[in-house]
Amino acid sequence: MLRLDSLSQHYGDQLVLHDISLTVPDGQLLCVVGPSGCGKSTLLRTVAGLLPAREGTITIDGTPVTGVPDRLAVVFQDYGRSLLPWLTVRDNVALPLRRQGLRRAERRAEAERILDRVGLTGAARRHPWQLSGGMQQRVAIARALVCRPSLLLMDEPFGSLDAQTREDLEDLLLEVHRTDRTTIVFVTHDIDESVYVGDRVVVLTPGPGAKVALDLPVELPCPRDQLGTRGLPEFAALRTRVGRAVRTPSPAVRPATPSGGPT
Ligand SMILES: Nc1ncnc2c1ncn2[C@@H]1O[C@H](COP(=O)(O)OP(=O)(O)OP(=O)(O)O)[C@@H](O)[C@H]1O
Numbered sequence: 423m424l425r426l427d428s429l430s431q432h433y434g435d436q437l438v439l440h441d442i443s444l445t446v447p448d449g450q451l452l453c454v455v456g457p458s459g460c461g462k463s464t465l466l467r468t469v470a471g472l473l474p475a476r477e478g479t480i481t482i483d484g485t486p487v488t489g490v491p492d493r494l495a496v497v498f499q500d501y502g503r504s505l506l507p508w509l510t511v512r513d514n515v516a517l518p519l520r521r522q523g524l525r526r527a528e529r530r531a532e533a534e535r536i537l538d539r540v541g542l543t544g545a546a547r548r549h550p551w552q553l554s555g556g557m558q559q560r561v562a563i564a565r566a567l568v569c570r571p572s573l574l575l576m577d578e579p580f581g582s583l584d585a586q587t588r589e590d591l592e593d594l595l596l597e598v599h600r601t602d603r604t605t606i607v608f609v610t611h612d613i614d615e616s617v618y619v620g621d622r623v624v625v626l627t628p629g630p631g632a633k634v635a636l637d638l639p640v641e642l643p644c645p646r647d648q649l650g651t652r653g654l655p656e657f658a659a660l661r662t663r664v665g666r667a668v669r670t671p672s673p674a675v676r677p678a679t680p681s682g683g684p685t
Pocket residue numbers: 433438456457458459460461462463464465611629
């Protein structure tokens with residue numbers, strides 16, 4: 423379980439996040455949305471242990487986050503810079519396995535297994551620059567999954583992809599999540615995307631000093647379907663609530679209880 427207690431964050435004297443408390447139960451896919459510049463990426467960087475919390479605490483299964491936690495993986499929007507161009511796709515994906523002491527053949531076999539899973543069978547020997555943007559982001563997702571993370575942080579991972587590729591990768595993410603039940607914190611500025619992929623959507627107020635404006639369970643039927651789910655009246659109602667919260671921030675609300683598990 424990921425838990426944020428009264429978390430505040432600053433850059434120098436600039437207050438970015440103020441008094442954020444959230445509990446994310448194991449296996450939940452939590453989406454975080456909010457106006458540009460409110461501090462969504464800062465929140466993820468703090469949870470990832472890349473920035474020390476200025477005030478408050480973050481714990482994972484009761485252990486305080488004081489550096490980059492074990493079994494954490496992060497996927498960023500900028501796949502072009504996160505993959506190493508001189509390595510093959512397979513070796514990019516296998517890279518995190520070096521720390522686990524596996525032999526090269528074992529690392530490669532595991533990487534190929536994950537590549538099959540993300541729909542990149544046959545791409546193992548190519549280089550990232552020989553792939554489309556969507557394929558490169560699939561490689562980045564495969565690399566994040568190869569160590570079987572217990573917590574996956576995603577920072578606008580599909581933000582620079584075209585609409586069709588984005589939908590394909592949203593469905594890939596949902597499929598992976600349905601199978602692995604990894605806890606995922608997914609930052610997006612896309613309100614529809616947050617409702618489509620999330621078990622729960624948290625909206626932050628504009629900064630400085632962003633707080634939780636809305637904490638909303640998403641109780642849409644699973645498995646989700648791009649046309650069917652987005653056509654549901656419940657989807658439209660949730661999207662409207664999230665959209666209103668993004669545009670007209672309401673006073674901070676109490677966080678959802680841990681019992682609000684995955685749908
Ligand atoms: N390394 C940094 N040093 C100083 N200020 C920073 C740094 N990174 C971000 N900021 C500032 O902190 C605030 C929050 O930035 P952050 O990137 O977390 O917001 P965001 O909600 O993810 O934005 P966007 O939706 O546009 O990606 C902004 O005012 C930004 O300018």
